[in-house]
Amino acid sequence: MSILEPESGIWYTLCWLVVAARLWSRRLNCGSWKKLQIDDFLVLLAMVTDTILMAFMHVVLNMSSNLIAPNENLSTFTPEEIKERIYGSKLVLVVEQMQILTIWLIKACLLIMYNRMTMLLPQHKIVKFIAVYVALGFLVMEILYFGVWCRPFHEYWAVPTDNKQCSAAIHHLITNAVFNISSDIMIILIPMPLLFKVRLPAKNKAILGGVFCIGAFTIIAAALNKYYSFSHPFAPDWTIWYLRESYTAILCANLPFTWPILQRAFNLSNWSQNSYPSNHDGGQSRSHNNFSQLNGTNMVGKGNTMVSIGRSDSQEHINKKSEPLEIMYGHEFTVQTVDAKVLLQASAVGPGVLSRREGSLNVDTQDSGSTGPKKAVITTTCQRF
Known part of the structure; x- marks a missing residue:
């Protein structure tokens, strides 16, 4: 049994169960499969790339590539072994790209979710900035991988190759680690201010905290897969951490959406609680x-x-x-009811219109020339800050 089994199979099954629960929950809330949103389809695409990643990772684990250990003698390689190493090197390239696509698709799903969450909040600008950073990081990393680090491109599977960047991909791994880990930290920090201000029972906050802990583990897995890639490049340890990172990222992005189906299955109460306190001090x-x-x-x-x-x-x-x-x-x-006559006298303003926009207060008194009581309309507005 390889280092990937049975752990990878358990993770993979769990991810599909959570994704299925997410999609069914979204179906319950939207009322139709046709009303699913773009992040729902991006999650499915991420599962496709993750499936390819897992399948090819099992093959790569049992094959050699153009990353040749110092104690190996090139002159002893047979044509069949060289051919196998060429094929293995191509699969390593596929594995790397599938892992990148999976992780960045999940980042996109999380940012779309946070974009909706913060639409009316000050954090919305921060979400937009992080989204730009994530997109630019992906473009820079891919341009460097395909056009700069290893030239000509077919050297990625050449056996042997004189360019260490074509076999060990050190510069690419460093670039990936910088953009990946930094953007993960930014994304996981987005909901923290909301979590501290949210009006939820401690039990519900603990559930949200558990989801964020999974996100933190994703960052740890991203750091460890690079650590093993640098410190033990010829050992298989990096392969399981590649998969752990992708699996935990998928769980973190999908678990928050599973509440509706869990609510129906276990007859749980509503997540939110609304309160309407009253003020008895004159208004x-x-x-x-x-x-x-x-x-x-x-x-x-x-x-x-x-x-x-x-x-x-x-x-x-x-x-x-x-x-x-x-x-x-x-x-x-x-919102308080105020005597318009008293308000006008206090403001030293005759019959007419009093407008104080800074306080969002408008008073309109209608004078018909009669000596009767005047009619006052008081309107207050609350603006988001």
Whole structure:
């Protein structure tokens, strides 16, 4: 039994189960398979590339490449062995590209999710910056791999090769480690401010913390697969860490979406809890929670109800029985009824219009020339900051 078994089979099966649960949960919330969003399809594509990665990794584990150990004598290689090493070197190239595609597709899925979560929050600009960084990192890494580090390109499978970058790919591995680990750290830090502000029971916060721990393990796996690639290039240890990184990344990106199906299967309560405190000090107030959900639906308070406003036809309705895992971000505002006459006298302004835009307060008094009481309309607005 190889170093990859039975661990890789267990990881692979678990990933497919979680992805299937995610897609079915999305189907429950969207109401139709046709309403799935782009990140749902990117997850499926990532599973395809990960399947290719696992299949070829098992082959690479039992083959040699143009990375020749110092104690090996080239003159003793038979034509059949050279042919096998050429084939093995080509498979190493495929494995490397499939691993890169899997990881970067998962990064894209996470950034799309965070883009929807932070649409109405200050962190939205940070998500956009990280998305640009991830895209540029991928382009730079691939351009260097295909056009700079090893020239001509067929030297990647030449046996022997005079260019160490064509066999050991040291420069590529360093570039990959820098862009991969740095972007992973940025992505995992995005929801941290929301996690501290979120209004959730400690049990639910612990669940979110567990998902983030899986993301942290993904970063550790990324560092270890590079460590073993540099320190033990001729040993098979790096292969299992390549797979562990891709598997944990897939789990981290999909587990938050499995809540609706778990809620139905085990009859669990809703994830979010809304509160509407009242203020008895001379006026009425309500605390409304603005939701930036994983599915991209915004929640706006209206009276004693919550109204779901979707940005596209594929958005879920919050009133359905199954609700997705949510990150809740709230701020408060107060609406008070004020005597318009007193307000005008205090402001030393005659009958007319008083407007104080900085405080988002507008008062319109209507003077019909009569001596009767004047009508006042007071409107307050709460703006996102």
